[in-house]
Amino acid sequence: MTDASSGDGPDRPVVVDLHSSCTTQEVESGEYYHATVNGVVDYGVFVDLSEHVSGLVHESTFDGEQDLAVDDDVVVKLTEVRENGDLSFELAALDDYETVEREHSYDRIDAETVGDHVGETVHVEGEVVQIKQTGGPTIFRVRDETSAVPCTAFEAAGVRAHPVVEVGDLVHVKGDVEEREGTYQIEVTEIDVLDGETAADVAGRLDAALAERAEPIDVDPLVDWPALEGMLPELRSVARTLRRAVLEGRPIRMRHHADGDGMAASVPVQYALTQFIEDAHQDADAARHLLKRLPSKAPYYEMEDATRDLNFALGDRARHGQKLPLLLMLDNGSTEEDTPAYKALNNYDIPIVVVDHHHPDPDAVDPLVEEHVNPYLHGEDYRITTGMLCVELARMIYPGLTEELEHVPAVAGLSDRSKADEMTDYLELAREAGYDDEFLQNISEALDYEAYMLRYDPGTQLINDILNVNGDEERHRELVPFLANRAAEDVAEQLDAATPHVEHERVANGANLYRIDVENHAHRFTYPAPGKTTGEIHDRKVEETGEPVITIGYGPDFAVLRSDGVRLDIPTMVEELNEELPGAGVSGGGHLVVGSIRFVPGMREEVLDALIEKMAEAELDEELHTAPKR
Template identity: 70%
Template sequence: MSPPTGTDDGAAVPDGGTIVYDLAAECTADDVEEGARYRATVNGVVDYGAFVDLSEKVSGLVHRSNLLGNYDVGDDLVVELGEVRPDGDLSFEEVRLTDYEQKHVPHGTAADVTDLDDETGDTVVVEGQVVQIKQTGGPTVFQVRDGTGVVPCAAFEEAGVRAYPDVEMDDVIRVSGRAEERDGGVQVEVDSLTVLDGDEAAAVGDDLDEALAAAAEPTDIDPLVEWPAFEKLWDDLRDVATELRKTVLEGRPIRMRHHADGDGLCASVPLQVALERFIADHYEDGDAPQHLLKRLPSKAPYYEMEDVTRDLNFALEDRTRHGQKLPLVLMLDNGSTEEDTPAYRNLRHYDIPVVVVDHHHPDPEAVEPLIEQHVNPYLHGEDYRITTGMLCVELARMIDPDLTEDLKHVPAVAGLSDRSEAEAMSDYLELAGEKGYDETDLRDIGEALDYATHWLRYSSGEQLISDVLNVDCENRERHGELVDVLAEKAERDVDEQLDAAMSHVEHERLDNGAHLYRIDVENHAHRFTYPAPGKTTGEIHDRKVAETGDPVITIGYGPDFAVLRSDGVRLDIPRMVTELTEEVDGGGVSGGGHLVVGSIKFVSGMRDAVIDALVEKMADAEIDEDLGSSTALPEEV
């Protein structure tokens, strides 16, 4: 006989104890123990005593010599199990207690979610917190989190009818049911479900909080390379890793927004793989990774209203249709500027938390009141040379250190894609070399990522991008062939674009000695093809830098936008944009980016005034020939 479920140590309650057990209707004789005390209901009275029920399947006799009072059918009393006879009959004695604690006994073996694989086919009892309630066309599925993981519990009523309608999100519950294999995981088919309250709920809740804190703690790892500048951000990254792991365990979805360029992909793809593995390790639902994590590219270098409106709409639909919590929004290689704040305010209306990992020049006073966490090298006296991809590779390793070998080349791709001149680049290149990648290979991966992302537009490209970057890729040969094809096509398309555009580039020498090159990319470059205006401007700029060897500024403009690149000139584009907003009346100026690379928007009728004012500011900028350009331009503006 197993001891009653619910005892603190699994031992039978000794005589004189003050615990009385209340059996669930499904309990059998396997759930009772001699010497324990139970709540019973009289189901029949005879001359020699009274028959009592402890559950639908557990009954026995209280002999009249062991009765302390007179009872009718339906009366309740407390009895002690005196004997289990060889033929299975149970005999009880009535006891009277003035003070006792009553505990509910569900049917089954107490089990942790992590152990359910070994319990399939058996009846189990799981205590935990409801993190999702989904009504299907058949059962109601409650996702229940205990201290070890999350398991779907299917409760059947009439088809499509909500079972246990009083159960709400975040309730602490006890579930009894049969553990069955389903879709590559385990599901509990519910026999009974009870919402816990009072001290019992508090005790389970305290255990869950303690287990959650332990499981959310990131893995203790060493950085891939020794870099004092990077170490300043280490604690911030650990805080974000903790928040992301905790978010997953609490059943809150994550919507990952990232800039649609090489660095943004080097940041988001490793983190996506790490989080999907973490979800799979802690959820018995095989579909949980695709339901709890979405990776979404953003063309603009800030969180556009179009993007946030779509995110909000999908989040609210998922809450209504699938019983999900509203998500956490994770911004990567994006999200640090004042231009992001209108979108953040929209999320704030729904209490949707935002976490930002970025390396663009930030406006902390504007964004930090609206976000939960902000990792950015500028906040520690560093700059864009620490790319977001470098940061997120370490973040991914904190979540899943087993990914380390798959990610060693990724920081180098991120650095080359964003033109980082960090002192650690040589170490990252050496690390990539250990995996068989030379610098040419890494640059080709960056070009292939840019090319694929351009044509994917708003699609994340899931497996294709993973194969190009060779993260969680099952076929290294396929990766190499794919990169070769995409990089070759990217180079061909860039050459065709520049063949058409270079003869239309205008040149002048600024008062500070820098070369200024301008091109109308709307009228003198192919539209709606690769490369886009930002990339086209960057390629022209690189050729002019190589051609002159002098400080160079390049402006590529259209009817209502301009993209900017500079080498050897100490610009501050975010500051310039702020000044233009105030100085050009009616210009409708907005924009930003890094200090020496960025983009601006304006109303088309004020284009000449805005660009002329911008050039005047550039002519006053300090020449610093040791200052390179920071990064590739935004794919779209």
């Protein structure tokens, strides 16, 4: 047995407490260690110093009077490291000593550099952001300060490896780097959940790096527009939130209105996020799993869409070990009609971010969302379209996105009929990029046409080609005129059928009121839809009269409203109709002067009569201002 004073002089001896992950690389002959007995045999006792370090205390090194049992804690001295790697110890009787903890020493690499270490054994520390069980290995996606890397661990086929490891754990991974189908991964030999100071140190590193990498790109807006300038800090905050979600491995589910402005808003953001995801994750399939763009036909977030989104999110979490997503609402999401769906998502950990330009109800919406960007909240209006806002947002998300997006704000403005003075600047910017006004208008019509044809499908590559964002330039130049002409032919056919049935009257305030029963006097289930049909009739009447015009296209349980030169407030009218006509079930909204409402079929005549009466009392504008599309 080793005596306390042996070789230590007057100083207190040091006893090393090895971390569980330590290997024989961290031990040295002559040192004292804390150990635990793991077996008692005739010729001595076996002891463990860590999960990977063990050895024998031979009975010849102690007097045999010690009554040792499995799980007893002892202090030992390492006396010899044999050529075959076996370790020999002897018991140490130390009455007074100092304990020093020793961590496993290794050269940690950054996850973004795994491709430089193919065939090598590496160590990575980070947070588990996804656990996916396949028919073969368990795949742990681990994020460090630089990137996220897939780490594959094998058990029996289809059996969960390392079941104690959960999403959100901070871990140390040791394994061999392999390349598989153009993607680099670590085949795990060890994975340990970190705790205590080690975990705190890793968490601190990750948080600091995450905050730095989530910072948006500093860009100047494409045009000089003071009204837009005041919204840039909020857009920067949204960009920061989206970049952080990508870095944390949180999926993003993007909902947008299925029209020209909605697609001009969502496609640039989708492109920017896809590029950022590919940079941040060492996985060619990461963008497919982490980002979904989904059109919404209604001018608000319907419970049907929310239920579908929630169902997919919960299913993805169960099947693929993903976090629940962030919901990004674009060109939609600012009204009271959105709140039932928001409340459904608020039962889960699903943050909601809104960028919109429709007349908002902040008292109803803001308590349910994390961020809400809307020009009306800055004293502006619909003339700043969501597409204009989102082009700037996309440029903040990913560096270098300018040339491929310079024409998009003009498309968004034409799609939603923005009459902002700055449209001149956007059109000039587009001309410099090679797009004349007629071609831009054709893009707008082609987007509207395909939005109808795609229904609920995002049609990613097709829409990219039409808008020419990450699309095929040659195909873009051929496809846009074809679709625009096809749309114009369908519109002309629809108006030929519907126009003879348009009813006209002059209401009390002097405006021209036009009514059309689009259910019975227009082709159904074909382009253009009732909203587009009403809008096209409205535009013709504005051009014909040069006077204030109100147009209503109605069916059994809905009405589409368009107005030029009349100061309407459709959201307020909806509230008043609900109070005045109990049982009518009026809902809907949109912009102040353009929108759509729904009601129960049996109350159609009462709702339309009351609606027209309110419109007849509205003030006229001194100048005729074309309303936005909806």
